[in-house]
Amino acid sequence: xxxxxxxxxxxxxxxxxxxxxxxxxxxxxxxxxxxxxxxxxxxxxxxxxxxxxxxxxxxxxxxxxxxxxxxxxxxxxxxxxxxxxxxxxxxxxxxxxxxxxxxxxxxxxxxxxxxxxxxxxxxxxxxxxxxxxxxxxxxxxxxxxxxxxxxxxxxxxxxxxxxxxxxxxxxxxxxxxxxxxxxxxxxxxxxxxxxxxxxxxxxxxxxxxxxxxxxxxxxxxxxxxxxxxxxxxxxxxxxxxxxxxxxxxxxxxxxxxxxxxxxxxxxxxx
Amino acid sequence: xxxxxxxxxxxxxxxxxxxxxxxxxxxxxxxxxxxxxxxxxxxxxxxxxxxxxxxxxxxxxxxxxxxxxxxxxxxxxxxxxxxxxxxxxxxxxxxxxxxxxxxxxxxxxxxxxxxxxxxxxxxxxxxxxxxxxxxxxxxxxxxxxxxxxxxxxxxxxxxxxxxxxxxxxxxxxxxxxxxxxxxxxxxxxxxxxxxxxxxxxxxxxxxxxxxxxxxxxxxxxxxxxxxxxxxxxxxxxxxxxxxxxxxxxxxxxxxxxxxxxxxxxxxxxxxxxxxxxxxxxxxxxxxxxxxxxxxxxxxxxxxxxxxxxxxxxxxxxxxxxxxxxxxxxxxxxxxxxxxxxxxxxxxxxxxxxxxxxxxxxxxxxxxxxxxxxxxxxxxxxxxxxxxxxxxxxxxxxxxxxxxxx
Numbered sequence: 001x002x003x004x005x006x007x008x009x010x011x012x013x014x015x016x017x018x019x020x021x022x023x024x025x026x027x028x029x030x031x032x033x034x035x036x037x038x039x040x041x042x043x044x045x046x047x048x049x050x051x052x053x054x055x056x057x058x059x060x061x062x063x064x065x066x067x068x069x070x071x072x073x074x075x076x077x078x079x080x081x082x083x084x085x086x087x088x089x090x091x092x093x094x095x096x097x098x099x100x101x102x103x104x105x106x107x108x109x110x111x112x113x114x115x116x117x118x119x120x121x122x123x124x125x126x127x128x129x130x131x132x133x134x135x136x137x138x139x140x141x142x143x144x145x146x147x148x149x150x151x152x153x154x155x156x157x158x159x160x161x162x163x164x165x166x167x168x169x170x171x172x173x174x175x176x177x178x179x180x181x182x183x184x185x186x187x188x189x190x191x192x193x194x195x196x197x198x199x200x201x202x203x204x205x206x207x208x209x210x211x212x213x214x215x216x217x218x219x220x221x222x223x224x225x226x227x228x229x230x231x232x233x234x235x236x237x238x239x240x241x242x243x244x245x246x247x248x249x250x251x252x253x254x255x256x257x258x259x260x261x262x263x264x265x266x267x268x269x270x
Numbered sequence: 271x272x273x274x275x276x277x278x279x280x281x282x283x284x285x286x287x288x289x290x291x292x293x294x295x296x297x298x299x300x301x302x303x304x305x306x307x308x309x310x311x312x313x314x315x316x317x318x319x320x321x322x323x324x325x326x327x328x329x330x331x332x333x334x335x336x337x338x339x340x341x342x343x344x345x346x347x348x349x350x351x352x353x354x355x356x357x358x359x360x361x362x363x364x365x366x367x368x369x370x371x372x373x374x375x376x377x378x379x380x381x382x383x384x385x386x387x388x389x390x391x392x393x394x395x396x397x398x399x400x401x402x403x404x405x406x407x408x409x410x411x412x413x414x415x416x417x418x419x420x421x422x423x424x425x426x427x428x429x430x431x432x433x434x435x436x437x438x439x440x441x442x443x444x445x446x447x448x449x450x451x452x453x454x455x456x457x458x459x460x461x462x463x464x465x466x467x468x469x470x471x472x473x474x475x476x477x478x479x480x481x482x483x484x485x486x487x488x489x490x491x492x493x494x495x496x497x498x499x500x501x502x503x504x505x506x507x508x509x510x511x512x513x514x515x516x517x518x519x520x521x522x523x524x525x526x527x528x529x530x531x532x533x534x535x536x537x538x539x540x541x542x543x544x545x546x547x548x549x550x551x552x553x554x555x556x557x558x559x560x561x562x563x564x565x566x567x568x569x570x571x572x573x574x575x576x577x578x579x580x581x582x583x584x585x586x587x588x589x590x591x592x593x594x595x596x597x598x599x600x601x602x603x604x605x606x607x608x609x610x611x612x613x614x615x616x617x618x619x620x621x622x623x624x625x626x627x628x629x630x631x632x633x634x635x636x637x638x639x640x641x642x643x644x645x646x647x648x649x650x651x652x653x654x655x656x657x658x659x660x661x662x663x664x665x666x667x668x669x670x671x672x673x674x675x
Binding site for chain 2: 022056057058059060061063064065066071074079080103104105106107108109129130131132134135152153154156157159162166177180181182
């Protein structure tokens with residue numbers, strides 16, 4: 001059975017008895033060409049899947065680090081078309097490449113046009129953190145036409161009824177938010193994450209839809225802890241922070257690659 | 271309170287507008303607010319407590335004043351002012367705040383967060399929290415904390431924590447983003463006391479319902495005073511809470527024209543504007559589909575208005591619906607037109623209006639000229655101008671600004 005590159009990557013990780021490593025980076029941060037090199041460094045370090053962030057002026061679910069990265073990307077003049085360039089470069093590395101975006105920029109670009117251009121760039125799908133399945137009819141239809149995966153989120157506060165609704169709408173995987181909060185590193189991974197993953201798997205039933213966990217994961221030990229019960233470990237803020245902290249791009253690339261390597265060890269140490 | 275029951279639909283849609291574009295983590299809380307409000311509005315004990323607060327604490331019903339002198343500057347049309355400026359805390363905002371504060375207690379939550387632009391909603395929220403013993407945190411753009419320093423002091427006096435927001439454009443929209451970030455992390459014991467008829471469902475409906483009293487009172491008062499319904503109702507529109515407050519009871523009265531006056535800033539055809547219906551396009555912003563000031567990629571454009579309370583790049587979804595269906599008309603008023611109306615009302619009636627409300631007054635002048643001396647125009651005077659004395663004094667050159675620094 002052939003699936004999208006995302007489905008293939010997740011199945012491959014599962015067959016190796018490990019979790020997949022999923023890394024997030026906003027397109028255009030600190031500029032388009034540099035963000036392409038950062039993505040390449042993430043893959044070189046061991047990311048199986050790349051989430052290319054579409055920088056947005058009002059990132060309601062992001063903490064200070066990703067807000068800052070997105071702000072810099074917008075100041076650098078990054079557009080939706082630039083996002084597709086970064087996706088194309090990500091896909092060229094062999095990693096499954098997704099876009100993560102707030103909904104308005106997709107709707108403004110045109111849902112159909114967005115889906116077509118993403119597919120053309122080799123993108124595998126889209127994560128939509130502020131789009132609920134109830135409002136997603138147009139996107140689901142467009143994604144289906146282009147063979148794109150669609151990833152909605154579940155949260156610790158989701159009722160069983162909503163878990164069932166959301167996993168039915170997902171394709172590729174379901175994104176389990178480990179805690180009630182916004183993006184950013186945390187000292188400890190919330191213990192609500194494991195329970196949420198268990199409930200989500202029950203809701204997914206026989207479909208076997210992979211469940212990947214994000215929010216607050218920032219080191220190998222946390223990655224290993226989450227990898228023990230999830231199909232994928234999602235890390236964003238830690239990558240952005242390394243680029244922000246570096247005195248120049250080359251130093252940043254080294255830090256990003258070595259961070260990815262550390263996390264890649266973690267997802268294999270379940 | 272039986273009105274307009276068909277809007278919104280079960281998912282919060284007003285035609286193609288509204289809905290719920292929010293993180294999944296907030297859905298349970300939004301559902302809880304919706305369910306509890308439906309119960310509370312059927313609960314005689316809750317309604318009695320709210321009615322008593324509106325009467326004995328806020329001072330409702332608010333007066334209806336005929337502005338006979340100002341009317342000479344409005345083509346002679348009869349101008350009736352709904353005096354929300356006379357409410358406790360100085361604006362219509364208190365109606366919504368008291369209702370949601372009671373709802374917070376009913377839901378068993380102990381902490382309230384809110385956004386504020388000009389500070390009116392923040393002050394009203396801090397007031398209600400002081401009264402009901404709720405912990406209160408107010409998010410306010412750093413830019414606005416400077417423009418409205420006196421209101422920051424008022425909120426702190428009332429026991430609220432005021433958090434300056436230093437990200438993005440540092441104004442109202444960024445304060446709302448930050449309040450949502452707080453809410454998702456603290457939702458188990460926190461209610462987000464949203465201040466306008468925008469945001470994800472059920473906020474546009476909840477806030478409209480809690481302000482319905484404004485138009486309902488005004489409708490009775492006009493009938494009693496004039497013996498007929500007004501020809502037109504005028505209100506300023508930022509997010510749109512005071513406009514929905516006075517419109518809602520008149521929506522079924524097809525003979526009554528509804529006018530929303532947006533903040534045109536330096537002109538709705540310039541980038542320095544906040545007129546989202548006139549100058550914006552369809553988009554999704556702060557949880558609802560509506561009109562947004564945005565660029566071709568859907569990035570929000572910075573808004574501008576001399577009035578901090580109208581300085582918002584979008585509008586509540588029910589206004590978007592009323593605009594699209596033609597039930598209400600929306601026109602921009604420039605900063606200069608608003609300030610001229612502000613000056614006129616001060617001088618002719620001895621009432622200092624909020625600069626927000628001055629946009630409605632400027633609109634009423636245009637309506638009066640169009641409709642003529644037989645017309646009756648009801649204006650929502652949504653707030654008083656005490657908070658704006660510094661801005662107005664600087665605008666009209668009434669103080670030596672160098673001495674102030």
